[in-house]
Amino acid sequence: MLRFENIVKTFIQGETKTRALKGVSGSVHRGETVALCGPSGSGKSTLLNICGLLDMDYQGDLFFNNQKISKDLHLSTKIRRERIGFIFQRYNLIEAMTAFENVEYPLILSSQSKSERKQKVLSILEQVGLAGHEYKRPDQLSGGQQQRVAVARALVKRPALVIADEPTANLDTETATVVIDLMRELGATTQTTFLVATHDSRMTERCHRAIYLRDGLLVSKEIEHLEPQKFQKLTSGAKHAEHQIGMV
Amino acid sequence: MQSIKLAWYNILRNRRRSFFTILITIVATLVLLAGGGFGLYMYQGLEEESARDTGNLILTRSGYFELEEDYPLQYGISAYKDIQQQYLKDEQIKAVLPHVDFQGLISNGEKTAIFMGKGVEHGEFLAKGPFINFTDGRALSSEVESGSDPEILLASGLAKNLKVGVGDIVTLLSTTTENVMNAMDFKVKGIFSTGVPELEKRMIYTDVTSAQSLLDSDLVSSISIHLFDIKQTADKLEQIQTENTDVEVTPWWVRAFYYRDVKNLFDRIFALLGIIISLIVFLAISNTMGMTVMERTREIGTLAAMGTYRYEITRNFTLEGLMIGLIGTLSGILLTLGLIGLLNFANIEMPPPPGSTQGFPIAINFSLELTLLSSVLLTIICAVAAWLAARSGSRKPIVEALSYV
Ligand SMILES: Nc1ncnc2c1ncn2[C@@H]1O[C@H](COP(=O)(O)OP(=O)(O)OP(=O)(O)O)[C@@H](O)[C@H]1O
Ligand SMILES: [Mg+2]
Numbered sequence: 001m002l003r004f005e006n007i008v009k010t011f012i013q014g015e016t017k018t019r020a021l022k023g024v025s026g027s028v029h030r031g032e033t034v035a036l037c038g039p040s041g042s043g044k045s046t047l048l049n050i051c052g053l054l055d056m057d058y059q060g061d062l063f064f065n066n067q068k069i070s071k072d073l074h075l076s077t078k079i080r081r082e083r084i085g086f087i088f089q090r091y092n093l094i095e096a097m098t099a100f101e102n103v104e105y106p107l108i109l110s111s112q113s114k115s116e117r118k119q120k121v122l123s124i125l126e127q128v129g130l131a132g133h134e135y136k137r138p139d140q141l142s143g144g145q146q147q148r149v150a151v152a153r154a155l156v157k158r159p160a161l162v163i164a165d166e167p168t169a170n171l172d173t174e175t176a177t178v179v180i181d182l183m184r185e186l187g188a189t190t191q192t193t194f195l196v197a198t199h200d201s202r203m204t205e206r207c208h209r210a211i212y213l214r215d216g217l218l219v220s221k222e223i224e225h226l227e228p229q230k231f232q233k234l235t236s237g238a239k240h241a242e243h244q245i246g247m248v
Numbered sequence: 249m250q251s252i253k254l255a256w257y258n259i260l261r262n263r264r265r266s267f268f269t270i271l272i273t274i275v276a277t278l279v280l281l282a283g284g285g286f287g288l289y290m291y292q293g294l295e296e297e298s299a300r301d302t303g304n305l306i307l308t309r310s311g312y313f314e315l316e317e318d319y320p321l322q323y324g325i326s327a328y329k330d331i332q333q334q335y336l337k338d339e340q341i342k343a344v345l346p347h348v349d350f351q352g353l354i355s356n357g358e359k360t361a362i363f364m365g366k367g368v369e370h371g372e373f374l375a376k377g378p379f380i381n382f383t384d385g386r387a388l389s390s391e392v393e394s395g396s397d398p399e400i401l402l403a404s405g406l407a408k409n410l411k412v413g414v415g416d417i418v419t420l421l422s423t424t425t426e427n428v429m430n431a432m433d434f435k436v437k438g439i440f441s442t443g444v445p446e447l448e449k450r451m452i453y454t455d456v457t458s459a460q461s462l463l464d465s466d467l468v469s470s471i472s473i474h475l476f477d478i479k480q481t482a483d484k485l486e487q488i489q490t491e492n493t494d495v496e497v498t499p500w501w502v503r504a505f506y507y508r509d510v511k512n513l514f515d516r517i518f519a520l521l522g523i524i525i526s527l528i529v530f531l532a533i534s535n536t537m538g539m540t541v542m543e544r545t546r547e548i549g550t551l552a553a554m555g556t557y558r559y560e561i562t563r564n565f566t567l568e569g570l571m572i573g574l575i576g577t578l579s580g581i582l583l584t585l586g587l588i589g590l591l592n593f594a595n596i597e598m599p600p601p602p603g604s605t606q607g608f609p610i611a612i613n614f615s616l617e618l619t620l621l622s623s624v625l626l627t628i629i630c631a632v633a634a635w636l637a638a639r640s641g642s643r644k645p646i647v648e649a650l651s652y653v
Contacts, residue, residue: 054553054646074557081555088650092550096257101250108250109555 001193002051002161003027007060009046009216020046022216023060030160033184033194035204038213044197045165047213051195052163053080064160081109085154085192087164087183091146093138099125099149100134106157124152128182144175151179155186162187164196168203180206255567258540265536270576272532273626276525277580280622282587285612287518291511292613296478298504300376303345303472304481305488306503307331310496312470313503319425320350324467325495331471340484342476343375346468348459352422354452356410363406363420364450367459367468375474380453385414385438388455398458400434405448407439414438420452424464432462522622526629533633537569541641548642549649562638569634573627580626581619588612 009021020043028034036044049055050062053069053076062069064083069076085106086092093102100121107117125134128148138146147167154162164183168176180203187194196203204210212219259266309323317323325331325346332344348367353360370390373380380387380401388399397417402410412418416436424430434454442448460466475484481499489497501507541548551561588611596610644652 049647052553054650057645077552077555077557079555080553084555086550086553088550090546092546092650094547094550096254096261101254106554 001028001030001032001065002195003063003066004047004051005061005063007047007050007058007062009043009050009055009058020216021050021058024213024216024218025060026211026218028161028193028195030193031188031191032209033187033196033207035207035210036195036197036213037199037204037210038219040199042213043216044213046216048163048165048195048197052084052086052161081106082157083160085157085159085162087147087150087154087162087167089166089169091138091143091150091170093146093149093153095138098135098137099130099141099145102138102149103152103156106153110157120156121152124156124186125149127186128152129178144171144178147171147175147179148182151182151186155183155190155192158190159192161193161195164194164198166197166199168198168200173202176200177202251564251567252571255564255571258564258568259571262540262543265539266572269533269536269572270579272529273573273576273630274580274583276529276626277577277622278583278587280522280525280626281580281584281614281619282612283521284518284618284622285584285588285614286610287514288613288615288618289611290514293608294507294510295501295504298507299478299481299500300474302500302503303343304475304478304500305473305485306498306500307471307473307488307492307495308469308498309494312496313498319427320423320463321348321425321465321467321469324348324465324469325471326467328468328471331492331495335473335488340475340477340480341473343371343472343474345369345372345375345472345474346456347470347472348456348463348467349469350422350459350463352420352462354406354410355419355421356412356416357419359410360421361406361409362450363452364447365420365452365454365459367454367456369456380440381443382438382440385436388437388453392455397433397435398454399437401438401440401453402436403448403451404439404441405445406450406452407436409449412436420454420462422462424462425467426464430462430464432458434458522625526625529626530629530633533569533572533630534637537565537634537637538641540568541565541637545641545644545649545652548644549646549652552642552646553650558639558642561642562635565638565641566631566635570627570631572634573630576630577623577626581623584612584619585614588614 004027005025007021007024008019011018011020024043024047036047038044046055050058053062056071056073056076064079069079093099094105097105103121103125104117107120112120122131122134125131128151130145130148130152133141133145138149141149147170151167154164162183167183168179171179180200183194184206186192194207196207198204307325309325312323315323328346332346335341335344346367346369348365350365350367352363352365354363355361368388370388373387383404385401388401392398400418400420402412402418407413410418414436417433418436419431419433421429421431442451456468460468473484473488475481485497485499548561552558591611598608598610
């Protein structure tokens with residue numbers, strides 16, 4: 001589904017150059033949930049931004065379903081609008097919008113009819129356990145609730161890929177577990193591919209596999225399986241994930 | 249609809265700031281409308297005064313105002329009584345007043361001076377109201393007893409020069425249309441002040457008939473037509489010009505040099521005021537919208553990440569600016585209407601303007617044109633300022649915007 005080849009990213013700040021990614025290659029298959037792990041500063045966010053088409057200023061190639069992605073802003077915006085969902089560490093809900101409107105927004109962008117939107121939004125909000133909170137604004141919701149709205153927002157348009165940068169870092173253990181499970185459950189039924197940067201071992205445990213980054217390089221080709229039971233439960237309905245990862 | 253609701257909620261989000269931004273727009277609207285409305289009120293007063301002074305329409309032989317006459321009444325109008333008869337039937341016409349313009353020498357028997365004279369009908373004093381400021385004596389009588397001297401009014405400077413007062417006799421000397429000198433005695437009926445230094449030492453008024461006999465002619469220089477309603481000037485101009493092809497019809501504004509100068513000056517002052525106010529509003533809104541955009545950087549980043557095009561993002565901010573502009577100008581208009589009502593009610597007097605002895609009540613004219621122009625202008629300025637702020641704000645790379653704290 002998603003393949004990145006030889007990605008090199010250099011930040012230039014005045015005189016100093018930081019090579020955040022030094023040639024990373026890999027792939028994520030359809031329906032897979034992949035954790036992107038590594039110490040702080042290893043380049044996780046940088047790679048996610050590139051895979052999410054938020055950053056077009058890099059060297060190397062990015063493929064979606066074997067199609068090379070151009071680095072044009074307009075085209076990438078269109079792809080993001082239609083096929084990519086985002087979950088952020090700090091929820092990033094639109095303050096002026098209610099929970100309902102926040103979730104509805106991606107559907108407006110993909111010009112769905114009002115009745116269709118309403119039905120989808122109410123249903124997904126119920127699935128994330130926020131029935132009855134539809135008309136609250138972000139400042140009236142707790143962090144966990146906000147992140148659940150964000151999960152709903154990312155998934156409501158059934159994107160092919162969801163990019164999540166440390167989605168649970170701001171949440172307490174209990175809430176984090178809820179959010180992780182939600183992501184997995186909602187994603188599994190729709191064959192959504194997840195790429196999740198995380199420090200959170202609970203998160204990593206629940207992923208099909210993990211990629212490790214260190215100093216801008218992939219350090220392990222290891223595929224980390226979840227225990228078979230859990231794996232079965234969480235991927236029910238999902239296509240069997242392929243156990244391959246590209247060369248470093 | 250959705251975006252309007254969103255814009256409204258965003259305006260409410262930072263109430264204090266939005267309030268001040270709106271307040272600036274309100275004040276700007278008020279200043280433009282009240283200032284402009286007061287200007288219009290003054291223009292109206294000046295227009296009426298100018299039209300009353302010269303008559304709404306001035307009938308002359310063509311070229312009268314450009315050509316210099318070789319002898320008195322060379323370009324005069326004949327049979328003025330017929331014209332008078334013809335137009336007095338018109339219900340919209342208040343008065344038809346002939347004038348004889350002439351010059352010559354004036355003497356008290358010992359001393360001689362130059363005069364500029366105007367022969368007028370008694371009706372002049374009725375139709376035009378108090379256009380002359382008498383310092384002594386009274387206006388010309390409607391009819392002079394036969395056998396007695398015709399009457400004359402002297403400007404105070406001239407009367408002082410000749411050392412004459414009301415009841416004294418002066419002699420006017422002028423060339424007739426036949427190019428011979430003629431002299432007539434006049435009895436001083438009144439002394440007046442003009443406020444204009446050049447006229448103060450020269451101006452006299454007498455009746456049309458006496459002026460004509462001094463010049464030995466039955467022509468008049470011009471005929472002024474006074475209308476009841478100044479707004480009908482243009483229509484009447486066309487009508488009379490088509491009916492009377494052998495006279496030239498000049499509307500009051502062509503001869504209203506003072507009015508035009510004043511209007512020119514004030515037009516420029518108001519234009520400048522408009523520009524300054526527009527600029528202030530622009531800067532104020534740019535500033536607040538800039539702050540708003542800055543504060544919402546992460547939100548802009550989020551929207552952009554989700555695939556919102558830049559123009560869609562700027563559109564939302566522009567809508568906010570537009571709404572602030574609309575709220576501000578609408579409230580400004582309401583306040584101006586309130587102020588107009590208050591002034592009507594309170595009846596506050598302005599001190600007399602220079603050259604005048606009477607004060608006039610302060611008032612503000614409400615002009616739909618001015619209101620539309622100002623409010624559309626201010627609203628557009630608000631929207632443009634917001635658009636510019638949002639445009640530069642949404643230029644930030646998404647990743648940078650997302651990590652903005
Ligand atoms: N905008 C930037 N300008 C300059 N250097 C940057 C920028 N963003 C990231 N870097 C550098 O790139 C490297 C990778 O950063 P990145 O944010 O991808 O790390 P990370 O793995 O996400 O870390 P964390 O776990 O703390 O989020 C770091 O050395 C960082 O200092
Ligand atoms: Mg990071």
